[in-house]
Amino acid sequence: MAETQTAPEVMTTADGIPLKVSLRRALRRQRILSFLLVAPLLLFIVASFIIPIFEMTMRGVENPQVVNIMPRTVEALQSWDGKDIPDEPVFAALVADLQAGRKSKQIGKVATRLNYEQRGMRSVIMGSARSASRLKEGPYKAAMIKIKKEWGQTRTWALIKRESAPYTLSYLLAAVDAGYDENGDIARVDEKQQIYVPLFERTIWMSITITAICVFLGYPVAYLLANLPLRTSNLLMILVLLPFWTSLLVRTTTWIALLQTQGVLNDLLVWLHIIDNEGRLQMIFNKTGTIVAMTHILLPFMILPLYSVMKTVPPSYMRAARSLGANPLVAFWRVYVPQTVTGIGAGSILVFILSIGYFITPALVGGQSGQLISNLIAYHMQKSLNWGLAGALGFLLLVLVLVLYAIYNRLIGVDKMKMG
Amino acid sequence: MASIPPYAGTLERAWYYGYRLICALIFLFLIGPILVIIPLSFNAEPYFTFTSEMLSFDPAGYSLRWYEDFFTSESWMSSIKNSFLIGIASTLLATVLGTLAALGLSRPQMPFRALIMSILISPMIVPLIISAAGMFFFYSKVNLAQTYLGVILAHTALGIPFVVITVTATLSGFDHSLTRAAASLGAPPSYVFFKVVLPLVTPGVVSGALFAFITSFDEVVVVIFLSGVEQRTIPLQMWAGIREQISPTILAVATLLVAISIVLLTVLELLRRRGARLRGITETV
Incomplete structure (x- = not known):
């Protein structure tokens, strides 16, 4: 303060505070105020969305069952060299864990967990736990091997030792059709038994197909809308916006009504004598059904960004190209299309992101061959209850989507996203 | 483009009509299926x-x-009640929280703007099945699964990106000298907000709210995971109906939903025109 009085060239406010300090204070107040406005929502989204998603994907690497439910065995196994069958103390720890696990009804979780890694382990664990509860005193080694011969095999113990870590890679490996072989090395699953990699490939391939069809159908329509007088194009825009606003389930239902074997389109084809009554086409509950319905649902997401980019292209460029001697096709391809590339990019990434995570439509019209990766995540969430694998598959899908989103953001910026 | 010039050759004429025919077919593909179910x-x-x-x-x-x-049908009627209850409650929450956040985000002093924006937008980006699975675990843990509150909060999270995006977009064209003018004329901040800011951003807020409502009203994946027997919504009822035994009742529901979307579309269009008029943009028709 003293300095400000001796240096009159520093401007001060009425109460003697240097203007710079005062401004900084005001700005800080503004920053805090801005942040306070955002804070409630940020807190809500982080707590109810970001953390749950993070936890869900963490389930893909968490491995709490063996370490928590069989702590004594895990500890006793630490000094095991992995060569011979463990000694009596390990078996004593095993029996103690099995008895405790049976009493607390937790042992089933270990059985399920180990069964994912090696088929048959469920019955080994459950059977041993039942019999071990009757074992009063040692020696346990011979008794346990007699109950289940698997306890006399090193691979059983190697499996337990491997899965006693609190985190595991095995779900993520399973999600890319790999796993540990008998020696504990990572190996690919047999070509014929691969499920997830082909499904990821199918999901990506179908998303590319849908995106490509959307570009081919969306481009001419967006061009028409952008170049018609506004009154006409506003009217035609309703034809794009109405499907956009119509319930997803309604649109999926209509495709079932249209495409099924006793449906409208097949009836029409029979009536026109293009096909006969016995030769009705199977157009739904397969890949075709999924592609047609999803293209219909996602087409507006292609048309709208294309339209908004095409609106900014001045028509005089095309006229200039034509007057300089370019024929219409050359002028269109070399002058017009390059100016709409951002629109194509925006629409394509949007459609691709949306289709890669689609669940409802493939589940309803996809049949067996039209299922996507989301459907398998739902299956593991609801039916097989293998939540670790669901988490690992979800993690891979999420990474894929976030990478695409980052590209989208770099290309267009989410602020500029237009809706409606 | 608008009309065909008199000097056009045969090829150009053919292309002109051929192109329009192609566009007409694409429009038919877009709108036809929706119109077919109405008579059905x-x-x-x-x-x-x-x-x-x-x-x-x-x-x-x-x-x-x-x-x-x-x-x-009793189950359909209760699903209508549920859909509107959940939709309206989550829309109100999403609109209030989202508008406040958008106001903060569009202030020039906002710190970490890009990061916060991408966090708030994330419910729109993350595939629904992952959101649904994550929320299922979370809401089960806090004992909100299979309750109305759980579904409402989940739908609030899903609707928020739409409110944030539309309101921020409206505010991006906002003239901040208006608030300064009001403040310099002696208006307290709350008065400035209600008398100057709010009327100008209302179209954005309402269209954001409509997006949030339709998101909730049409949402089924999260509902499949989170709702109990009591919280069945219309989309869930349709989902179950299509999977179990498909009856034309679903077509009647679908027709009613198309009518609702026509109403929403009309409201949005009126809002857009009002917003354009308020910003002084006259449409060149």
Whole structure:
């Protein structure tokens, strides 16, 4: 303060505070105020969305069952060299864990967990736990091997030792059709038994197909809308916006009504004598059904960004190209299309992101061959209850989507996203 | 483009009409399926196709039985109530929180703007199945699964990106000298907000709210995971209906939903025109 009085060239406010300090204070107040406005929502989204998603994907690497439910065995196994069958103390720890696990009804979780890694382990664990509860005193080694011969095999113990870590890679490996072989090395699953990699490939391939069809159908329509007088194009825009606003389930239902074997389109084809009554086409509950319905649902997401980019292209460029001697096709391809590339990019990434995570439509019209990766995540969430694998598959899908989103953001910026 | 010039050759003429025909077919692909279900929902028979009576416009081929079925069914009626309850509650929450956040985000002093924006937008980006699975674990843990509050909060999270995006977009064209003018004329901040800011951003807020409402109203994946028997919404009822035994009642519901979306579309269009007028943009028709 003293300095400000001796240096009159520093401007001060009425109460003697240097203007710079005062401004900084005001700005800080503004920053805090801005942040306070955002804070409630940020807190809500982080707590109810970001953390749950993070936890869900963490389930893909968490491995709490063996370490928590069989702590004594895990500890006793630490000094095991992995060569011979463990000694009596390990078996004593095993029996103690099995008895405790049976009493607390937790042992089933270990059985399920180990069964994912090696088929048959469920019955080994459950059977041993039942019999071990009757074992009063040692020696346990011979008794346990007699109950289940698997306890006399090193691979059983190697499996337990491997899965006693609190985190595991095995779900993520399973999600890319790999796993540990008998020696504990990572190996690919047999070509014929691969499920997830082909499904990821199918999901990506179908998303590319849908995106490509959307570009081919969306481009001419967006061009028409952008170049018609506004009154006409506003009217035609309703034809794009109405499907956009119509319930997803309604649109999926209509495709079932249209495409099924006793449906409208097949009836029409029979009536026109293009096909006969016995030769009705199977157009739904397969890949075709999924592609047609999803293209219909996602087409507006292609048309709208294309339209908004095409609106900014001045028509005089095309006229200039034509007057300089370019024929219409050359002028269109070399002058017009390059100016709409951002629109194509925006629409394509949007459609691709949306289709890669689609669940409802493939589940309803996809049949067996039209299922996507989301459907398998739902299956593991609801039916097989293998939540670790669901988490690992979800993690891979999420990474894929976030990478695409980052590209989208770099290309267009989410602020500029237009809706409606 | 608008009309064909008199000097156009045969090829250009052919292309002109050919192109319009292609566009017409694409429009038919977009709108046709939605229009087809409207007459089908009046079918007198339990089929998903036109009967010969319907094609000959025989009144006997048409009936309102599926609508009657819908309006007398207890489960459909309770699903309507649920859908509106959950939709309106989550829209209110999303709109209030989202508008406040958008106001903060569009202030020039906002720190970490890009990061916060991408966090707030994330419910729109993350595939629904992952959101649903994550929320299922979370809401089960806090004992909110299979409750109305759980579904409402989940739908709030899903609707928020739309409110944030539309309101921020409206505010991006906002003239901040207006608030400064009001403040310099002696208006307290709350007065400035209600008398100057709010009227100008209302179109953005309302269209954001509509997006949030339709998101909740049409959402089914999260509902599949989170709702109990009591919280069945219309989309969930349709989902179950299509999977179990498909009856034309679903077509009647679908027709009613199309009517709702036409109403929403009209409201949005009116809002857009109002917003354009407020910002002084006159449409060149």
